[in-house]
Amino acid sequence: MFNFLNIQNIDIVFYPSLNILLNTPENFLIVFILIYLLFVILGKVANNENFTYFSKIQNKILFSKKKLIERIVIITIFSILFLFFSFILMFYQIYLNKVNLVLPYCFNLLLYSNKILFFKGLIFLNGFFCLFLSLDYIKKYYTNLLELTILILIAILGSIIVVSSKNLLMFYLALELQAISYYILAASLRTADKSIESGIKYFFFGSLGSSILLLGISLIYGFIGSLDFIVIKNYFFFSDLLSYSEISKMAILGFLLVILGILFKLGAGPFHGWLPDIYEGAPIPIALFFTTNSKLTYIAFLLNFLELGFSIKTEIQYLLGFTIISSFLFGILNSTFELKIKRFLAFSSITHIGFILLGLYCYTQEAFLWAYIYVIFYCIISWIFWGIIMNNFIVQKKQFISYLYDFANIAEKSPKFAIILILTLASLAGLPPTAGFFVKFSILYNAFATNNFILFYLGIFVSGLIVFYYLRIIKLILDEKKHLNQFFLMNTSKITSAAIIICFLISIYFIEFTAKLFFNNNLFLILFNNLFN
Amino acid sequence: MSIFKILYYFFGSIAMTSALLTVTTPNPVHAVLFLIFCFLNVSAIMFMIDMEFIAVIFLIVYVGAISILFLFVVMMINIKMRDYIFFDSLKDTTFFSFLCLFLTAILYFSLFINDLEKLNHIKNENRVWFQILLQNYFDWTTYSSVVEDSFVLHKIGQVLYSTYSFPVIIAGMLLLLAMIGAIILTITPNKLLKKQDIYLQVSRNSQNSYFLIKK
Numbered sequence: 001m002f003n004f005l006n007i008q009n010i011d012i013v014f015y016p017s018l019n020i021l022l023n024t025p026e027n028f029l030i031v032f033i034l035i036y037l038l039f040v041i042l043g044k045v046a047n048n049e050n051f052t053y054f055s056k057i058q059n060k061i062l063f064s065k066k067k068l069i070e071r072i073v074i075i076t077i078f079s080i081l082f083l084f085f086s087f088i089l090m091f092y093q094i095y096l097n098k099v100n101l102v103l104p105y106c107f108n109l110l111l112y113s114n115k116i117l118f119f120k121g122l123i124f125l126n127g128f129f130c131l132f133l134s135l136d137y138i139k140k141y142y143t144n145l146l147e148l149t150i151l152i153l154i155a156i157l158g159s160i161i162v163v164s165s166k167n168l169l170m171f172y173l174a175l176e177l178q179a180i181s182y183y184i185l186a187a188s189l190r191t192a193d194k195s196i197e198s199g200i201k202y203f204f205f206g207s208l209g210s211s212i213l214l215l216g217i218s219l220i221y222g223f224i225g226s227l228d229f230i231v232i233k234n235y236f237f238f239s240d241l242l243s244y245s246e247i248s249k250m251a252i253l254g255f256l257l258v259i260l261g262i263l264f265k266l267g268a269g270p271f272h273g274w275l276p277d278i279y280e281g282a283p284i285p286i287a288l289f290f291t292t293n294s295k296l297t298y299i300a301f302l303l304n305f306l307e308l309g310f311s312i313k314t315e316i317q318y319l320l321g322f323t324i325i326s327s328f329l330f331g332i333l334n335s336t337f338e339l340k341i342k343r344f345l346a347f348s349s350i351t352h353i354g355f356i357l358l359g360l361y362c363y364t365q366e367a368f369l370w371a372y373i374y375v376i377f378y379c380i381i382s383w384i385f386w387g388i389i390m391n392n393f394i395v396q397k398k399q400f401i402s403y404l405y406d407f408a409n410i411a412e413k414s415p416k417f418a419i420i421l422i423l424t425l426a427s428l429a430g431l432p433p434t435a436g437f438f439v440k441f442s443i444l445y446n447a448f449a450t451n452n453f454i455l456f457y458l459g460i461f462v463s464g465l466i467v468f469y470y471l472r473i474i475k476l477i478l479d480e481k482k483h484l485n486q487f488f489l490m491n492t493s494k495i496t497s498a499a500i501i502i503c504f505l506i507s508i509y510f511i512e513f514t515a516k517l518f519f520n521n522n523l524f525l526i527l528f529n530n531l532f533n
Numbered sequence: 534m535s536i537f538k539i540l541y542y543f544f545g546s547i548a549m550t551s552a553l554l555t556v557t558t559p560n561p562v563h564a565v566l567f568l569i570f571c572f573l574n575v576s577a578i579m580f581m582i583d584m585e586f587i588a589v590i591f592l593i594v595y596v597g598a599i600s601i602l603f604l605f606v607v608m609m610i611n612i613k614m615r616d617y618i619f620f621d622s623l624k625d626t627t628f629f630s631f632l633c634l635f636l637t638a639i640l641y642f643s644l645f646i647n648d649l650e651k652l653n654h655i656k657n658e659n660r661v662w663f664q665i666l667l668q669n670y671f672d673w674t675t676y677s678s679v680v681e682d683s684f685v686l687h688k689i690g691q692v693l694y695s696t697y698s699f700p701v702i703i704a705g706m707l708l709l710l711a712m713i714g715a716i717i718l719t720i721t722p723n724k725l726l727k728k729q730d731i732y733l734q735v736s737r738n739s740q741n742s743y744f745l746i747k748k
Contacts, residue, residue, distance in 0.1 A: 026699075030702065030706065033706075037709075037713075109696075109697070109699060109700065110699065145717065147713055147717055150713070151710075151713070151714075151717075154706065154710055157706070161703065169697075169700060170699070170700055170703075173700055173703045173704060173707065174703060176707060177703060177706060177707050177710065180707065180710055180711065180714065181710055181714075183714075184710075184713075184714035184717060184718065187718060188717065190718065249644050249645075252644055253640065253644060256640060256643060256644075257640075260640075270632060270636070314643075315643045315644060316643075318639070318642065318643035319639065319640070319643050322639050
């Protein structure tokens with residue numbers, strides 16, 4: 001007989017009050033996705049053309065023929081509003097945390113603290129801008145695919161849980177939720193062959209990365225005995241502190257393999273081979289979503305995860321240093337000779353990942369925060385850059401901007417875009433008055449302060465080399481004699497150009513923000529204490 | 534050697550060899566059959582270490598469903614037998630093998646880089662206290678001591694909807710996502726297809742159902 005009364009002995013789980021539980025963005029998002037799915041299914045049923053007379057009348061009342069095309073736009077606008085609302089909700093939660101003095105509490109394998117709320121808010125904001133910029137593109141190409149925004153929302157749900165997970169099991173499930181929606185999104189433009197190719201490639205390489213990750217997780221479970229972050233942290237910490245027993249090598253190997261799997265998914269270092277192919281094949285707004293969202297989530301998870309292995313710092317630094325050097329090398333070598341713009345952006349993102357990982361390599365909390373500010377900077381810049389690419393249609397070629405020389409002499413035709421483009425390229429290169437300079441400088445400064453001189457000098461050398469291929473594009477934009485007056489760029493719609501301008505204003509504000517953080521150490525300390533303590 | 538060890542090595546070696554053969558055989562049908570054989574042996578090992586649930590899941594899900602599905606797909610697709618060449622040229626093979634060697638070397642160097650510093654470390658006296666501390670953190674050891682009188686399924690059932698309730702919800706979302714994805718990627722809207730309109734069928738009455746075609 002089973003002893004059912006024995007249950008009370010097993011596990012006493014701490015459940016916080018119901019109000020907080022309902023406020024959590026995860027539950028909120030799940031409910032929203034399910035309701036939205038119902039709405040989409042209803043829309044699909046109403047879209048059926050074989051309606052008999054009665055339902056035709058019904059159809060006219062509900063969705064007239066003009067509105068049929070714009071249903072996808074309505075759905076995207078509603079999900080954009082939802083994402084913005086949840087971004088505001090994040091601030092409310094930070095406020096709640098301050099007022100009620102709720103310490104970082106956890107339930108159901110999730111962790112809540114100011115830092116994690118900050119990460120989540122950024123992920124929501126990123127989804128908001130990605131959808132906002134790609135409204136025109138969606139209206140053109142995705143009239144039949146109403147599920148597009150639901151897939152994006154599910155990816156955002158997965159990335160939120162990845163950021164806040166406190167247990168490796170929870171982390172893996174959420175990662176798969178995010179990754180599978182990525183695969184479907186990459187293949188979502190079914191009429192194009194390249195899109196399907198990129199989806200299949202992403203599926204293969206993503207599953208390879210997650211298999212490395214699973215090997216690491218199983219080694220950790222075998223040699224430490226739990227998947228919980230606190231247990232892992234205590235295992236490494238106490239065995240180092242008391243030197244009672246050596247930390248088992250297999251546990252360290254598991255830890256390193258988890259980091260390796262995430263580096264694979266980021267596309268850093270020698271694992272970058274799959275990245276440009278997928279960016280080239282995937283539809284443009286979705287490629288934008290891949291770059292920004294994956295960097296935001298994986299770097300945030302690495303920030304949480306690297307804190308656990310503070311006592312095996314040297315081993316982790318060895319692995320990270322190797323990936324930093326190789327990502328600098330491959331990024332520069334490939335992007336100098338690249339002519340296609342999407343592949344160029346993919347390769348240049350590899351060098352940026354190198355700089356972000358340099359911030360993680362220093363292994364101090366300040367450097368971690370600067371690395372995350374670098375990620376935010378990269379996201380803002382890529383909103384603008386990709387936004388301009390996906391909203392400009394070359395009429396003569398019947399194609400979006402796909403080669404670098406399509407930018408030739410934009411300054412004559414549309415000087416507004418030219419100014420925006422030149423400033424974003426300058427900040428990607430890291431020229432002094434822009435935000436890119438401050439961010440890059442502070443990461444290099446942190447590398448110098450922690451006595452990592454080899455990587456410091458390498459970083460300076462690389463940031464000098466990077467300037468070359470960004471300046472080449474600026475030269476193309478301003479004056480290029482070979483392709484004079486060759487192409488005509490179509491005007492963008494008002495909504496998307498407004499979105500690009502908003503992103504540009506944000507980036508200008510961000511320059512001021514980073515400069516303040518850079519020069520005023522007190523302000524940095526205030527931000528640091530609010531997030532990391 | 535006990536019988537347990539002999540059986541363990543027996544099943545384990547068979548599983549290893551069949552896993553190797555799945556990768557190396559050129560015939561895809563043989564490869565799937567070896568995969569099934571590998572799963573069977575692994576489930577036998579799982580039975581031996583008292584993990585009945587995972588063993589049964591292996592048998593039902595992997596052997597019963599997924600591998601058979603693989604077999605059907607392989608039989609349906611007409612794959613010509615040929616020698617598969619993974620890399621086209623000698624240059625590529627050397628490059629990738631060196632890369633793999635380099636990666637493993639990096640991993641193992643990073644594991645043993647600390648040993649030189651720790652050669653002189655002295656064992657502390659706090660051994661007992663540390664053991665107690667660790668025991669409190671170990672999830673499964675303490676857990677199995679608490680519920681000894683129930684078997685694996687019972688334990689899983691007790692934990693699944695209390696501690697691990699949120700992962701269950703997320704797994705449900707994963708299944709939903711798989712369904713949506715499969716529908717999106719494969720559906721072809723067919724306009725000639727006649728569909729039922731239940732509302733019309735129900736609202737049909739004697740006055741509505743007959744009408745003149747021509748005057």
